[in-house]
Amino acid sequence: MQHLPSTGMILLCATTFVWSCGDDTSVTDPTSAPGTTMPDPTATGPIDPTTGGQPTSVGTGEDTTSGTTTEPMTTSLDSSSEGPGPVCGNDVIEADEPCDGTDLGGATCVSEGFDGGSLACADDCSGLDTSGCSAAVCGNATLEGSELCDGAELGGATCLSEGFDGGTLACANDCSSFDTDECSTCGNVIVEGDEPCDGVALLGESCEDQGFDSGQIACLPDCSGFDTTSCGMCGNGVRDGDELCDGMDLGGESCLSQGLGNGNLGCLASCQYSFVGCELASGVLLTVRTGDGWLRALDPFTLAFTDIGPLGVGFDFGEVAYDTTNGILWMIDGRPLEALYTVNMATGAASLVGVHGIDDLFGLAHDPTTNTLFGSGESPTGFYSMNTMTGAASLIGDPAMAADGLTYDSTRDQIVALAAGGGTMYSIDRMTGAPTVLSNAGFIDNCGLAYDPFQDLYWAIDWSGNLYTYDPNMAYTRTLVLSGLGSHDGLTYVQGFAP
Numbered sequence: 376m377q378h379l380p381s382t383g384m385i386l387l388c389a390t391t392f393v394w395s396c397g398d399d400t401s402v403t404d405p406t407s408a409p410g411t412t413m414p415d416p417t418a419t420g421p422i423d424p425t426t427g428g429q430p431t432s433v434g435t436g437e438d439t440t441s442g443t444t445t446e447p448m449t450t451s452l453d454s455s456s457e458g459p460g461p462v463c464g465n466d467v468i469e470a471d472e473p474c475d476g477t478d479l480g481g482a483t484c485v486s487e488g489f490d491g492g493s494l495a496c497a498d499d500c501s502g503l504d505t506s507g508c509s510a511a512v513c514g515n516a517t518l519e520g521s522e523l524c525d526g527a528e529l530g531g532a533t534c535l536s537e538g539f540d541g542g543t544l545a546c547a548n549d550c551s552s553f554d555t556d557e558c559s560t561c562g563n564v565i566v567e568g569d570e571p572c573d574g575v576a577l578l579g580e581s582c583e584d585q586g587f588d589s590g591q592i593a594c595l596p597d598c599s600g601f602d603t604t605s606c607g608m609c610g611n612g613v614r615d616g617d618e619l620c621d622g623m624d625l626g627g628e629s630c631l632s633q634g635l636g637n638g639n640l641g642c643l644a645s646c647q648y649s650f651v652g653c654e655l656a657s658g659v660l661l662t663v664r665t666g667d668g669w670l671r672a673l674d675p676f677t678l679a680f681t682d683i684g685p686l687g688v689g690f691d692f693g694e695v696a697y698d699t700t701n702g703i704l705w706m707i708d709g710r711p712l713e714a715l716y717t718v719n720m721a722t723g724a725a726s727l728v729g730v731h732g733i734d735d736l737f738g739l740a741h742d743p744t745t746n747t748l749f750g751s752g753e754s755p756t757g758f759y760s761m762n763t764m765t766g767a768a769s770l771i772g773d774p775a776m777a778a779d780g781l782t783y784d785s786t787r788d789q790i791v792a793l794a795a796g797g798g799t800m801y802s803i804d805r806m807t808g809a810p811t812v813l814s815n816a817g818f819i820d821n822c823g824l825a826y827d828p829f830q831d832l833y834w835a836i837d838w839s840g841n842l843y844t845y846d847p848n849m850a851y852t853r854t855l856v857l858s859g860l861g862s863h864d865g866l867t868y869v870q871g872f873a874p
Contacts, residue, residue: 463500472500484508490520513550522550534558534568541598542568561598570598582606582616589646590616609646618646630654634871657829658870661697661704661720662836663690665862670695670723672874675827675834678842678857681874684723688716692753692821694739694781695865700746705763706865707731707739707750715766720872729766733759736768737821738781739865740790742805749805751778751792758808772808776801780824780866786831787847793824793835800833800851814851819843823866836863 461469466476474480474496482503484492490511495504511519516526524530524546532553534542542558559568564576572578572594580601582590590606607616614624620642628648630638636654643649660673661683668690672681689711695718696705704718706725713732716725731750736759738751748761750768756775759768776799778792789802791813798819801810822837833845842857 461500473502475500479503485520490522511550513548523552525550529553539568541570559598561596571600573598577601587616589618607646610644614646619648621646631656634658655829656871658827658868659872659874660825660827660834660836661695661865661867661869661872662823662863663693663695663706663865665690665838665864670718670720671863672872673836673842675830683720683874686716686718686723686725688712688725688727690864692735692737692779693865694737694779694823695867696739696741696748696781697867697869698741698743698748699870700741700743704867704869705739705741705748705761707736709737709864710735715761715763720869720874727766728763731759731761731766731768733757733768738778738792738824740781740783742783742790743785744788745805747805749781749790749803751781751803753777753779753795758803770808771806772804774801774803774808774810776810778803780822780835782824782826782833782867784826784833784847785828786826791824791826791833793819793822795819795821795837798853800845813847814845814853816845816851816853821864823864825866825868827868828870834866834868836860836866838862838864 461472463472464476466478468475468478468480474482476496479494479496482494484494484505487494487503487505487508489505489508492508495507497504509519511522513522513525516528518525518528518530524532526546529544529546532544534544534555537544537553537555537558539555539558540561544558545554547554557568559570561570561573564574566573566576566578572580574594577592577594580592582592582603585592585601585603585606587603587606588609592606593602595602605616607618609618609621612622612624614621614626620626620628622642625640625642628640630636630640630650630653633640633648633650633653634656635650636656638654639652641649641652657676660675662671662673663669663686664671668686668688670683670686672683686706688708690708691711692709693707698705704720706716706718708714708716712730713734713736714730715728717728718725733750733752735754736750736752740749742749748763750759750761751757752759754777756777757773758771760771761768776792777794777796779795780793782791784791790805791800791802793800796818797815798817799815800813802813803810819835820837820839822835825834827834831848833847833851835843835845840858840860840862841855842860844854844856845851
């Protein structure tokens with residue numbers, strides 16, 4: 376057999392077998408019968424009689440001819456293999472797994488259309504297990520899923536947490552929102568929620584409704600209830616509400632503080648002052664000197680005058696009247712502006728209230744029983760009520776008699792007028808203006824008239840400078856007290872006033 380050079384080794388590999396090729400190799404004769412192996416012509420050493428070739432150790436790496444060891448050759452049987460597929464149960468989503476154990480890919484019961492519960496993965500990782508999910512049931516008083524509240528279960532929310540001041544929070548019927556109808560905001564003057572009141576909104580409640588006798592009820596600052604501190608219970612011995620007094624509690628007042636003389640101030644069962652135990656204190660007469668328009672005070676006992684100060688406005692046949700209810704000295708100017716004024720008794724300065732526009736409105740008197748200011752005219756004659764806010768005059772009736780002086784008799788509760796010229800004195804019906812003649816004492820110039828309750832006398836002073844008294848207990852007999860005083864007009868009595 377021909378030997379081939381050792382550098383020209385040939386490796387023939389069958390489809391299913393791998394041979395280790397080296398210096399000692401068998402060569403398959405392509406012309407031989409299948410399964411016949413031809414010896415390598417280049418090989419050395421004895422031929423294996425059973426195979427017809429040189430003895431070789433395949434895959435061991437041991438060269439039997441040289442005694443050396445070589446590494447075996449390894450050849451992949453399948454070059455297209457990609458390794459093992461997805462493994463279910465390793466808690467990792469792989470390939471097309473929708474989930475794997477605890478790895479749900481971010482899915483929850485809510486994302487799957489439920490309201491709550493616990494989502495899981497099927498044991499074979501074929502899909503999500505929603506058996507632990509649940510839909511919310513509104514009305515079972517349990518917060519579930521997307522419910523904001525459920526019945527009485529509000530999740531800790533209150534009217535306060537919802538931005539209101541108070542009240543009772545509830546849940547809407549569909550559990551999707553809160554019902555704030557019974558919540559309230561104090562201070563908006565709207566009674567809402569469980570508020571009994573809000574500011575001046577009292578829903579008609581009064582002190583009497585709360586069991587008191589009098590006073591003005593109010594609402595507490597936090598709208599939680601009614602403030603009854605200004606309510607009073609007459610007869611409990613404590614001056615409260617709008618009571619002037621209660622039993623021995625006179626509020627620190629006395630006969631003197633009430634503008635009276637010495638004595639003991641008392642309290643009536645109606646919780647009003649009783650002046651029975653008080654001496655009637657003397658006061659002063661206030662008049663206007665027409666020459667310079669100065670307000671003056673006349674002491675009815677000493678007949679001494681005290682100049683107070685100028686009116687600062689025109690005064691022609693005007694009149695003054697003291698308001699015992701409000702402590703205000705009122706004045707009408709007669710002719711210059713035909714207006715109503717208030718006068719500062721400390722300085723004499725007059726302040727305009729408003730124009731009445733009635734010609735020759737010369738008389739003025741205040742009635743404390745109705746808190747009404749009355750005016751009377753000479754030409755034309757008329758009896759008026761005066762608006763103390765605007766100065767406007769409203770006709771009540773026409774007595775058809777002139778009235779220069781006008782005053783209120785607190786002892787007899789009557790309005791009395793004195794007409795210049797003939798000197799007729801008469802009372803006037805406050806509802807109709809109808810006159811009732813009291814006396815005709817003779818001529819008197821344009822004048823002012825005042826009632827003195829301390830002496831129960833009428834005083835009159837006129838443009839001729841004369842000062843008179845009229846005694847109602849002696850048929851209104853007139854007495855000349857002073858003369859030569861200079862021109863004066865307007866006259867009123869102020870009890871307890873000291874200029």
